[in-house]
Amino acid sequence: xxxxxxxxxxxxxxxxxxxxxxxxxxxxxxxxxxxxxxxxxxxxxxxxxxxxxxxxxxxxxxxxxxxxxxxxxxxxxxxxxxxxxxxxxxxxxxxxxxxxxxxxxxxxxxxxxxxxxxxxxxxxxxxxxxxxxxxxxxxxxxxxxxxxxxxxxxxxxxxxxxxxxxxxxxxxxxxxxxxxxxxxxxxxxxxxxxxxxxxxxxxxxxxxxxxxxxxxxxxxxxxxxxxxxxxxxxxxxxxxxxxxxxxxxxxxxxxxxxxxxxxxxxxxxxxxxxxxxxxxxxxxxxxxxxxxxxxxxxxxxxxxxxxxxxxxxxxxxxxxxxxxxxxxxxxxxxxxxxxxxxxxxxxxxxxxxxxxxxxxxxxxxxxxxxxxxxxxxxxxxxxxxxxxxxxxxxxxxxxxxxxxxxxxxxxxxxxxxxxxxxxxxxxxxxxxxxxxxxxxxxxxxxxxxxxxxxxxxxxxxxxxxxxxxxxxxxxxxxxxxxxxxxxxxxxxxxxxxxxxxxxxxxxxxxxxxxxxxxxxxxxxxxxxxxxxxxxxxxxxxxxxxxxxxxxxxxxxxxxxxxxxxxxxxxxxxxxxxxxxxxxxxxxxxxxxxxxxxxxxxxxxxxxxxxxxxxxxxxxxxxxxxxxxxxxxxx
Numbered sequence: 001x002x003x004x005x006x007x008x009x010x011x012x013x014x015x016x017x018x019x020x021x022x023x024x025x026x027x028x029x030x031x032x033x034x035x036x037x038x039x040x041x042x043x044x045x046x047x048x049x050x051x052x053x054x055x056x057x058x059x060x061x062x063x064x065x066x067x068x069x070x071x072x073x074x075x076x077x078x079x080x081x082x083x084x085x086x087x088x089x090x091x092x093x094x095x096x097x098x099x100x101x102x103x104x105x106x107x108x109x110x111x112x113x114x115x116x117x118x119x120x121x122x123x124x125x126x127x128x129x130x131x132x133x134x135x136x137x138x139x140x141x142x143x144x145x146x147x148x149x150x151x152x153x154x155x156x157x158x159x160x161x162x163x164x165x166x167x168x169x170x171x172x173x174x175x176x177x178x179x180x181x182x183x184x185x186x187x188x189x190x191x192x193x194x195x196x197x198x199x200x201x202x203x204x205x206x207x208x209x210x211x212x213x214x215x216x217x218x219x220x221x222x223x224x225x226x227x228x229x230x231x232x233x234x235x236x237x238x239x240x241x242x243x244x245x246x247x248x249x250x251x252x253x254x255x256x257x258x259x260x261x262x263x264x265x266x267x268x269x270x271x272x273x274x275x276x277x278x279x280x281x282x283x284x285x286x287x288x289x290x291x292x293x294x295x296x297x298x299x300x301x302x303x304x305x306x307x308x309x310x311x312x313x314x315x316x317x318x319x320x321x322x323x324x325x326x327x328x329x330x331x332x333x334x335x336x337x338x339x340x341x342x343x344x345x346x347x348x349x350x351x352x353x354x355x356x357x358x359x360x361x362x363x364x365x366x367x368x369x370x371x372x373x374x375x376x377x378x379x380x381x382x383x384x385x386x387x388x389x390x391x392x393x394x395x396x397x398x399x400x401x402x403x404x405x406x407x408x409x410x411x412x413x414x415x416x417x418x419x420x421x422x423x424x425x426x427x428x429x430x431x432x433x434x435x436x437x438x439x440x441x442x443x444x445x446x447x448x449x450x451x452x453x454x455x456x457x458x459x460x461x462x463x464x465x466x467x468x469x470x471x472x473x474x475x476x477x478x479x480x481x482x483x484x485x486x487x488x489x490x491x492x493x494x495x496x497x498x499x500x501x502x503x504x505x506x507x508x509x510x511x512x513x514x515x516x517x518x519x520x521x522x523x524x525x526x527x528x529x530x531x532x533x534x535x536x537x538x539x540x541x542x543x544x545x546x547x548x549x550x551x552x553x554x555x556x557x558x559x560x561x562x563x564x565x566x567x568x569x570x571x572x573x574x575x576x577x578x579x580x581x582x583x584x585x586x587x588x589x590x591x592x593x594x595x596x597x598x599x600x601x602x603x604x605x606x607x608x609x610x611x612x613x614x615x616x617x618x619x620x621x622x623x624x625x626x627x628x629x630x631x632x633x634x
Contacts, residue, residue, distance in 0.1 A: 001089070002577065005569035012153075014089060019055030019155040026159050029060060032178045033198040034377055037061040038211050040160050042074065042140065043345030043362040044204030045147035049088055050370035050492050052154035057377050059158060064165040064187035064205075068148065071232075071312045074140040074359035075261065075268060079126055080441025080469060081360045082133035083609065084367055087492040090146040091133065098138035099262045101125045105241045106429040109251035109415055116302045117248055121429055125245060126440050129592075132472050132485055135440060138262050140359060163187050164194075169201060169214035171328060171340050180340050200373060202342045204366065207321075209347035215328040217343065219350060221321030221401070226412050227273040227285065229292040230353070231313035234265055239303040242267060249415055249426055253298045257411075266311065270353070271295050272412060273315065289313045316352075320401045320408075323348040326365075326390035338383045339390070342369060349397035351404040360441050361400055365393050367492075371607035374494040375631075380531065380541060382632050392446050403438055407431065442469065446610060450629045453604075453613030460601035461501065461614050463593030470497075470605045473589040479576035481552045486580060486589065487609070489545060494607045496627075498544045500617060501590065503600035508559035512600060512617040513546055517563035519620045520544060526620075527627035533634045537568040542627070544578065549597060551584040 003013040018024075035051055037044045040063035051059040077085075077094065085091040104125045110118040125135050151158040168183040175181070178197035185193045203211025207219065235242075246258040254272030261268055271292050274285065289310055297305050325331065326348050327339035345362030369389045375381040410428050437443050446452045446467040455466050463471060472487025490497060498520075502513045520526045521538065532541045546564055548555060557565075557579075564578045582588045590597055604613040604626065615622050 002575070005571075005573060007571060015153045016155045018157050022055055022155065022157045024157060026157065026161075029062075029161060029184075029194060029196055030058065031196055032058070033060055033196060034058040034200065035060075035373060036180075036182060036196070036198040036201045038166050038201065038203050039063060039205035039209075039345075039347070040065070040068070040144070040162075041204055041206060041345060041362065042143065042359045043347075043366040044202070045144055045151075046363045046366035047202060047204065047344070047370050047373075048158060048160075049147045049150045049154075050367070050494070051373065052151045052156040052158040053493060054374055054378070055155040057374065059156065060161060061158070062161045062164040062166070062184065064163070066163050066188070068144055068160075069141045071139070071141060073314070074353065075137050075259065076357075076360070077136040077138060077143070078357070078360045078439065078441030079131035079133045079135055080444070081363055082136060083131060083469065083472070083487065084363065084492075085146075086133070086488055087490055087609065088147070088150055089491075090150065093146060094136055094138055094143075095134075097142065097262055098136040099260050101135040101137060101245050101260075104245045104247065104432070106426070106432075107241075107246065107248040108426050108429075109249070113302075114251040117250060117300065119241070121425060122244075123433060125436075127436055130437065130440055130442060132487070137259055137268075142262075143359070166205070166210045166214070167193065169211060169341065171215075173337065173340070199377070200340055200342070202344060202366075202369065203347045204344050204362075205347055207346045207350045209343060211341065212323065212343050212347050215341050215343075217323045217325065217348070219321035219323055219348075221319060221350075226408070227287070227315060227317060228352070229271045229273050229287065229295070229313065229315045230268065231271075231289060231292050232261060232266055232268050232311040233293075233307045234309040234311070235267065236306045236308060237300070237304060239300055239305065247411075247428060247432060248299060249428055250299045251415060254295060255411055255428075256296060256299050269296055271299070285315075287315045319350060320352075320405050321350045322394075322397055322401050324394075326394055326397075327386070329387070329390075334387055339386045342386075342389060344369060344393075348394075349400060351401055352408050357400055357404070357439070357441075361396065364396065364441075364444070367608050368393055370492075371494040375607075378494075379634065380494075380631055385630070388449065388451055391449070392451075395447070396444050399443065403435065407435075444469065444610075451606060451612060452610075453615075453626060455614075457601065457614045457616060457619075460596045460599060460616065461593055461603060463595070464603050464611050464614060466611050466614060468611055470499075470603070470609050470611050471593065473592045474583050474587050475547055475580040475589055476552055476583055477577060478548070478552050478555060478579040478581055479557060483583065484580070486545075486547065489577070490605065490609055492607075495539070496542045496607060496612075497605040498542060499603040499605060500544065500546045501595045501600045501603065502546060502548050503617070504549050504597050507546070507548055507550075507561075508556065513564075514561045516602070516617050516620070517544075517561040521563045523620070525624045527624055527631065530624075530633045531627060531631040538563075538566045539568070539575075541631075545580065546578065547580045547582065547589060549582050549584075549590060552581045555581065 106121040165187040248256040257270040259268040328341040344365035
């Protein structure tokens with residue numbers, strides 16, 4: 001990480017200097033806000049952590065609970081979420097504290113003794129090369145803690161306002177700059193009702209969302225009439241795969257998914273329980289933790305399973321529900337109204353936890369919305385950019401619902417005796433393997449729009465599919481020869497990235513990268529010239545970085561375009577972290593990502609790490625046109 005940019009400051013570099021007026025005591029809720037976030041779940045904290053980096057944006061987050069959670073329901077962290085965590089600076093902490101899901105094993109009924117189970121397969125949980133990050137397991141409460149630490153250390157010194165719930169919300173577009181009126185009250189006990197006004201409100205308040213109800217949206221879907229139990233336990237067992245992610249299908253007692261937890265001892269079990277009758281709710285079955293333990297012991301035969309302590313348990317019904325839109329603008333009024341209220345996470349989509357996507361997709365919702373709110377509130381983009389949140393994320397949620405419905409159905413099927421007789425892998429095993437990219441969080445692809453270009457130049461970099469997340473690869477930083485991951489240069493700071501992959505030519509001469517730099521920093525048509533506010537760093541909005549085909553010892557730093565050594569901060573210090581070289585002795589990024597060596601290319605990456613466009617390096621007019629469709633000039 002870079003620091004000392006504005007002068008030497010000792011101490012923790014992750015503790016930012018507080019913005020003026022932002023001391024350790026946050027103070028009471030003000031009468032007006034730019035953004036009010038309702039709910040301190042994964043979505044709400046992801047959004048709050050993004051906005052906390054911008055003290056000029058007045059943000060608060062409220063939560064009806066009296067304090068932070070201690071035992072979270074979600075625990076699976078996809079590879080994609082780990083990539084996102086890296087932009088907030090705490091991926092390494094997750095890697096240290098969490099459980100790494102390296103392998104998944106599959107068990108089925110033993111053909112010789114159907115009342116017992118036998119191992120049927122073992123695979124890598126994540127295919128090679130899919131991400132530099134592993135699939136992780138860590139208590140949701142710890143993820144919350146890390147977001148809360150980012151917020152506390154931010155220039156805003158943002159902390160949640162606990163013990164408050166939303167009573168009412170109304171939008172009046174004629175009410176000036178703060179058209180959303182919100183009424184709050186203490187969640188427990190007596191206290192004064194508060195009224196405040198906000199530019200935007202984001203409901204991250206779960207499946208029973210008050211914000212969703214206030215804007216007239218509802219979750220629509222059905223239940224699969226299947227009860228499942230989940231428990232986190234400390235147990236003694238002779239089951240050999242207890243420290244591997246494991247999918248078990250028994251002959252007659254139901255199925256189990258085993259998820260080892262952090263710490264080396266704790267384990268989570270998702271256990272299939274009884275089929276529910278039409279209209280029946282799981283609460284009516286009066287299931288206890290003893291029912292869950294008994295079912296697990298029966299399914300795991302011939303192995304023993306002695307539970308010593310239950311840390312947490314619950315029973316639930318499988319159901320897939322989705323709202324028609326993720327903001328307050330009716331479908332037919334998008335041309336005449338701007339969104340003012342948004343919903344994210346469980347407030348707009350619910351499903352079973354077995355695919356491990358609930359927390360991950362919820363955080364993805366917030367990561368998508370956060371940079372757009374920053375762009376609009378800071379005047380970088382027109383407010384109609386905010387329409388893209390619902391359009392992009394509802395499509396993702398629909399894919400999740402479809403996947404979860406099919407996965408839940410397959411997981412609840414009884415074993416196929418014909419498959420078993422022929423030695424074929426069970427259907428649930430085949431389906432899991434086929435959809436490994438989905439469970440890793442890598443299936444999201446945004447469709448062409450103002451934010452996502454057409455694939456006219458995709459052939460220049462086949463390994464960076466337009467609309468998909470920017471797939472990191474190893475490079476070597478030119479200035480100090482340090483091996484780094486190129487994707488790790490992206491932070492959750494709402495900036496766009498331009499990655500210029502240079503052709504096989506001398507970049508010190510009259511090269512494509514020099515022409516690009518001349519255009520970006522000298523032409524009045526340049527998006528950097530047009531969209532960067534005066535008196536700010538040259539990379540404050542659009543961050544240019546170059547990747548050369550040559551090794552570090554084949555290039556002379558001082559002969560390269562000065563724009564790649566920009567002067568920044570109050571002291572005008574040079575930034576030496578804009579230039580990288582391919583790892584010519586190892587894994588070459590040009591080969592790994594299918595980059596055209598003769599022509600090179602320009603990869604435009606959105607602030608949420610998704611590839612927005614690929615262009616030739618000399619396509620200056622197309623580059624300018626793309627940003628003109630997204631950003632507003634200062």
